[in-house]
Amino acid sequence: xxxxxITPQQQEEADQRHPRSLLLRMDRMPHIWCSRCxxxxxxxxxxxxxxxTGLSADDxxxxxxxxxxxxxxxxxxxxxxxxxxxxxxxxxxxxxxxxPDLRHVVFSGDGDLISxxxxxxxxxxxxxxxxxxxxxxNFTYAMTGGQLAPTTPITARATTAPYGSFERPFNLPxxxxxxxxxxxxxxxxxxxxxVTDSMTEALQKDGFRFIEILxxxxxxYARRNKLGTGLDLMKYYYESAIIDHKASMRDLDIGFQSRxxxxxxxxxxxxxxxxxxxxxxxxxxxxxxxxxxxGLDGIPKDGGEx
Amino acid sequence: xxxxxxxxxxxxxxxxxxxxxxxxxxxxxxxxxxxxxxTPSTEVAERVALRFPLVGGQFIQMEDELASIAxxxxxxxxxxxxxxxxxxxxxxxxxxxxxxxxxxxxxxxVIDVQRGGPSTGLPTLPSxxxxxxxxxxxxxxxxxxxxxxxxxxxxxxxxxxAFNLSEQWRVPVMLMMDExxxxxxxxxxxxxxxxxxxxxxxxxxVNPENYLPYAPCxxxxxxxxxxxxxxxxxxxxxxxxxxxxPVMSADVQEECVHRxxxxxxxxxxxxxxxxxxxxxxxxxxxxxxGISSRVAIPAIERAKRxxxxxGVIRLVTVWPFPEQLIRDLASNVKAFVMPEINYGxxxxxxxxCAGGKxxxxxxxxxxxxxxxxxxxxxxxxxVAK
Amino acid sequence: xxxxxxxxxxxxxxTVQSPxxxxxxxxxxxxxxxxxxxxxxxxxxxxxxxxxxxxYHPPEVANPDRCVNCDLCxxxxxxxxxxxxxxxxxxxxxx
Numbered sequence: 001x002x003x004x005x006i007t008p009q010q011q012e013e014a015d016q017r018h019p020r021s022l023l024l025r026m027d028r029m030p031h032i033w034c035s036r037c038x039x040x041x042x043x044x045x046x047x048x049x050x051x052x053t054g055l056s057a058d059d060x061x062x063x064x065x066x067x068x069x070x071x072x073x074x075x076x077x078x079x080x081x082x083x084x085x086x087x088x089x090x091x092x093x094x095x096x097x098x099x100p101d102l103r104h105v106v107f108s109g110d111g112d113l114i115s116x117x118x119x120x121x122x123x124x125x126x127x128x129x130x131x132x133x134x135x136x137x138n139f140t141y142a143m144t145g146g147q148l149a150p151t152t153p154i155t156a157r158a159t160t161a162p163y164g165s166f167e168r169p170f171n172l173p174x175x176x177x178x179x180x181x182x183x184x185x186x187x188x189x190x191x192x193x194x195v196t197d198s199m200t201e202a203l204q205k206d207g208f209r210f211i212e213i214l215x216x217x218x219x220x221y222a223r224r225n226k227l228g229t230g231l232d233l234m235k236y237y238y239e240s241a242i243i244d245h246k247a248s249m250r251d252l253d254i255g256f257q258s259r260x261x262x263x264x265x266x267x268x269x270x271x272x273x274x275x276x277x278x279x280x281x282x283x284x285x286x287x288x289x290x291x292x293x294x295g296l297d298g299i300p301k302d303g304g305e306x
Numbered sequence: 307x308x309x310x311x312x313x314x315x316x317x318x319x320x321x322x323x324x325x326x327x328x329x330x331x332x333x334x335x336x337x338x339x340x341x342x343x344x345t346p347s348t349e350v351a352e353r354v355a356l357r358f359p360l361v362g363g364q365f366i367q368m369e370d371e372l373a374s375i376a377x378x379x380x381x382x383x384x385x386x387x388x389x390x391x392x393x394x395x396x397x398x399x400x401x402x403x404x405x406x407x408x409x410x411x412x413x414x415x416v417i418d419v420q421r422g423g424p425s426t427g428l429p430t431l432p433s434x435x436x437x438x439x440x441x442x443x444x445x446x447x448x449x450x451x452x453x454x455x456x457x458x459x460x461x462x463x464x465x466x467x468a469f470n471l472s473e474q475w476r477v478p479v480m481l482m483m484d485e486x487x488x489x490x491x492x493x494x495x496x497x498x499x500x501x502x503x504x505x506x507x508x509x510x511x512v513n514p515e516n517y518l519p520y521a522p523c524x525x526x527x528x529x530x531x532x533x534x535x536x537x538x539x540x541x542x543x544x545x546x547x548x549x550x551x552p553v554m555s556a557d558v559q560e561e562c563v564h565r566x567x568x569x570x571x572x573x574x575x576x577x578x579x580x581x582x583x584x585x586x587x588x589x590x591x592x593x594x595x596g597i598s599s600r601v602a603i604p605a606i607e608r609a610k611r612x613x614x615x616x617g618v619i620r621l622v623t624v625w626p627f628p629e630q631l632i633r634d635l636a637s638n639v640k641a642f643v644m645p646e647i648n649y650g651x652x653x654x655x656x657x658x659c660a661g662g663k664x665x666x667x668x669x670x671x672x673x674x675x676x677x678x679x680x681x682x683x684x685x686x687x688x689v690a691k
Numbered sequence: 692x693x694x695x696x697x698x699x700x701x702x703x704x705x706t707v708q709s710p711x712x713x714x715x716x717x718x719x720x721x722x723x724x725x726x727x728x729x730x731x732x733x734x735x736x737x738x739x740x741x742x743x744x745x746x747y748h749p750p751e752v753a754n755p756d757r758c759v760n761c762d763l764c765x766x767x768x769x770x771x772x773x774x775x776x777x778x779x780x781x782x783x784x785x786x
Contacts (some may be wrong), residue, residue: 058534098338
């Protein structure tokens with residue numbers, strides 16, 4: 001049985017109709033990421049996950065920081081914020097407390113979220129702030145040319161570690177879980193369906209949710225470490241990734257080109273910061289407690305000045 | 307429009323400046339506060355923590371000042387009036403995101419209760435040494451608004467004015483208190499809610515298909531869009547065009563950043579709040595702000611009794627600086643005398659605008675205490691000769 | 692014809708209809724990464740020897756009959772340059 005051939009006219013129309021184009025700023029395509037970069041895959045999975053949840057794109061915000069992954073905010077067609085280096089999470093904390101009716105996502109890179117943003121990351125996790133944090137981990141600071149990141153595996157080269165890194169990198173799922181995240185998953189860019197499923201279920205939960213996505217950085221991490229291209233890194237994920245949801249989180253460290261343990265490691269339900277705050281204050285203050293005003297209350301019905 | 311009475315503690319109170327500022331925030335409709343403890347500003351945060359749950363606000367102590375200012379920007383985008391409070395060291399930490407607030411045009415209020423500096427300095431003693439930092443602390447070309455109260459009553463009043471200015475001009479507004487005013491306890495009168503004017507941000511009436519987030523109106527301020535209503539706008543700290551999309555070019559820098567600067571510079575007349583006395587035939591003009599403007603009063607009165615013609619300019623708004631006022635006066639006066647609790651900051655603005663036509667005399671005082679009025683009086687005597 | 696990949700043939704394999712898909716390649720958006728070619732589970736795609744406007748080799752459909760509309764290429768493409776349509780969706784395109 002043959003598949004249908006399409007006419008050039010149909011091709012032209014089909015070119016405009018990529019299934020993700022409703023959720024992406026197609027007026028800004030092509031995006032800036034290199035050939036064989038994995039960030040576009042994470043973005044595509046996010047758009048697909050949004051569709052699967054059935055949530056309206058009007059009810060989502062995306063905040064990102066600085067770096068290659070930080071550019072994601074500029075390509076998603078939702079209310080989006082491209083903030084300063086490391087401060088996407090506290091910015092989003094302000095957003096989520098002001099507009100608890102919307103779903104707030106932080107989408108940024110390993111250096112931005114965990115190095116300069118590390119303090120904000122652990123405190124937001126500790127407080128179970130109502131945020132979905134998607135961390136694309138390419139083991140480097142790619143945008144600025146490939147410096148050492150807190151996730152760079154030992155012996156891998158970076159421009160600020162020209163003789164190879166000797167520093168122990170973070171084990172991100174372990175860090176997130178121990179800080180208090182209620183949903184922790186790690187996948188690679190190859191695990192497109194698992195990534196999409198994780199994002200889909202995480203978008204519908206409350207509390208601090210963390211998804212780490214290992215993604216190939218072709219131009220810098222792969223090339224400078226003589227690992228070939230992003231395609232070779234994807235093949236490495238294929239060969240080395242093991243799915244083990246029950247793995248001990250202490251054993252999730254990643255060595256240079258070592259096996260990678262992926263999976264969904266934590267999936268709990270705990271009240272988020274906002275809920276805990278209102279419950280506690282309501283209990284202590286009784287009738288004197290006034291439920292917090294949200295930004296929704298200040299929006300004039302017909303625009304203009306209230 | 308009028309203040310929401312739920313946040314207004316109408317009546318006569320005996321409060322210090324810090325507490326009065328917190329009440330000013332509740333009155334102005336501020337319903338989000340993110341801060342970090344730092345002497346001598348902590349009392350503001352503590353009062354807010356106590357009051358906000360009773361008026362529908364949210365208080366959060368963040369992990370540091372960097373997080374505090376970031377959360378304030380996020381909450382303001384989320385539609386709440388938002389504020390943070392700090393002192394010198396925290397103010398330094400906040401600078402990068404203050405720049406983000408300017409670039410994204412986010413209404414918010416940052417209170418700096420100044421203490422001796424630099425570095426850890428004199429945590430419990432006053433100074434006025436962050437004034438230039440308020441103006442230039444972040445990198446790049448930008449303008450902000452900064453107010454300087456000289457009493458607890460003004461800490462209350464000017465916090466409300468700060469919110470109103472920030473909502474109108476979509477810019478971070480600094481309230482430059484100092485430890486003396488912050489920890490001084492005086493009578494503070496809080497009027498009834500319906501006597502207090504509140505300004506709200508201008509939400510757009512344009513529909514989402516045609517809305518451009520950074521297309522300015524005639525006053526150079528763009529209309530803001532509410533979240534979650536289909537606008538799906540993008541905003542960034544990168545230099546951006548009317549759509550909010552980053553564009554790396556000199557033309558767009560001119561269009562974007564020059565407008566941000568002009569938004570304040572070209573509207574100085576509408577923004578600057580200056581109190582002037584006896585300028586018409588003045589020989590010597592005292593230019594003061596904050597607590598120093600009060601400390602100068604005995605010196606001024608003594609000099610007047612001796613027949614020196616003294617005019618007074620009190621800068622309630624320090625930034626944008628009222629350049630034209632100084633320029634116009636410079637040809638007609640002998641000297642400007644400026645007491646500041648620092649080794650020379652705002653006085654350089656006076657000197658610049660005087661253009662050499664009048665002498666500019668700084669009465670400096672290192673942080674730690676207020677001037678002795680005698681020293682100010684001596685300076686007046688010397689320049690009046 | 693029995694699929695040589697299976698060494699056991701299910702009894703009802705002749706009655707089962709696999710989905711059929713048509714691959715749409717947005718040639719000039721492609722940056723030639725090769726992910727779709729490498730990871731298509733059905734071997735539908737190969738890298739074209741032609742160049743697109745950007746100077747990359749986009750994929751081309753070598754075995755159209757093997758496409759089962761699994762959407763893997765659609766998801767794994769970082770450039771949003773490839774996707775599949777099923778038979779009904781093709782008909783919905785302009786005639």
